[in-house]
Amino acid sequence: MKKNSKIYVAGHNGLVGSALVRVLKQQGFTNVIGRTRSELDLTNQLEVNQFFEKERPEYVFLAAAKVGGIHANNSYPAEFIFSNLQIQNNIIDATYRYQGKKLCFLGSSCIYPKFAKQPMDEGQLLDGKLEPTNEPYAVAKIAGIVMCQSYNRQYGTEFFSVMPTNLYGPGDNYHPQNSHVLPALLRRFHEAKVNGLPEVVIWGTGNPLREFLYSDDMARACVFLMQNYSEFQESRGGEHVNVGSGIEVSIRELAETLKDVVGYHGKLTFDLTKPDGTPRKLLDVSKLHRMGWKHEVELREGIRLAYDDFLQNGGIER
Template identity: 85%
Template sequence: MNQDSKIYIAGHKGLVGSALVRLLNQSGFKNVIGRTRAEMDLADQTKVYDFFAKEKPEYVFLAAAKVGGIFANNTYPAEFIFSNLQIQNNIIDAAYRNGVKKLCFLGSSCIYPKFAKQPMDEGQLLDGKLEPTNEPYAVAKIAGIVMCQSYNRQYGTNYISVMPTNLYGPGDNYHPENSHVLPALLRRFHEAKIQNLPEVVIWGTGKPLREFLYSEDMARACIFLMQNYDVTTDPKGGEHVNVGSGIEVSIKELAETIKSVVGYEGNLTFDLTKPDGTPRKLLDVSKLHKMGWKHEVELKDGVRAAYTDFLENGKL
């Protein structure tokens, strides 16, 4: 990519998409385009094909997806698999038919088996059963990876897939039921502070380990890989790349960090009658580290930035 390249970001208003827009603009890229859902429904094949035929983007970041936490995935499984397959299929095929030079597809770490060995390396894809609660979403993302690889093999395209760990940052979803753990806890601690509640209750023991990555670090990784990772010489179509911090924290440590950032002075208690979920979920990011990329934003600094965003934009 050069600064005059026409770059289309699908999902430019989302968590990673908005970070991509900010970073590309800050780096001097002059031709970054996006479309809101009101302007173009990505599940509508005709509209997507017409857009690509008219705009002819040279590079595409496919950051658009229907996403949510365990509750949302469990409640709306049909919507999660249908919407994500439609979006991916339309954009990847339209990119090929309109000569896009390179595409970056964003997946999710939930593609790996529920009982994958830790840390999870790229080779464990399709090596076991998925977590049932988000299986429809995971299957859609796996299909996206295989679709990119298949187009690379058959058509000689240069489509890469990146698998992020748990993401957070400006533009996140803070819905009390449909958000992920970090933004959900930010909201819960903030409301407890405002309402002078004596305690915040966390499900389980607080012992499960999770990995988190700031959204702008994720955007930096996508841009880095778009500039440096070429799969055109790989006869298998190119392996996907894990993107994470490589650092894990317990849910208890996460809650204590958020409590400190928010300034909540009440008690933190754990409901031992509730399940812990998967004991550990950490990506092996050695492949990306060997390429020369590492995260820049540490957890507490990122949480501070996320909380500022919540105060300005996140309250429902």
């Protein structure tokens, strides 16, 4: 990418999209564009094609998606598979049709089997049954990976996919039911502190292990791969790349860290009647490390930065 290349960030107001815009501008890219939902309906193929025909972006970061935690995935499975398939199909195809040079598709670590060998390397895709609670979302993301590979094979495009671990950071979704575990807990600890509540209740046993990555680190990895990944392209149209920290913590350890950063002094209670989800999810990020990229922001520092943003912006729900 050149500093004046036209770069389209789909989902530029979301967690990863806003981080991509920040990182791109920090690195000196001057022609970064985005559209809000009211300006462009990404599930509408005609609107997407008209946008691409007019703007002709050279590089595309596909960070737009319908996302949520266990509760949201359980409650809205049809919306999760339909919306995500529509969005990614429209943007991937339009990038090809209007001569985009390169596309980065953002997936999710939930593409891997529920009981995948740990840590999960890229070769374990479709190697077992998925976690039922987020299967519709995972199937949509798997379809996006295969679509990028298929376009590369048939049309000679340079589309690649990245599979991030659990992400958090400025601009996160702090909705009490529809957000992911870290921002949901951060909000609960903050509200418990402000309201003087004696305890915070957490779903499950607290034993599942999770890996977390600060959103700006994810953005830096995407920009790095956009500039370098063609040198590492593999067979079958290019294999996806895991992006994470390579470090895991239990939900209990995460809760204790959040409690400490927020400054809450009440009790932690684990509701054993609620599901844990996947018991362990750690990405094998050795492939990305071999390319020369590693994360910069450690978990406690990242949580502090996220909490500062939460306080400054009132925990805006996006």
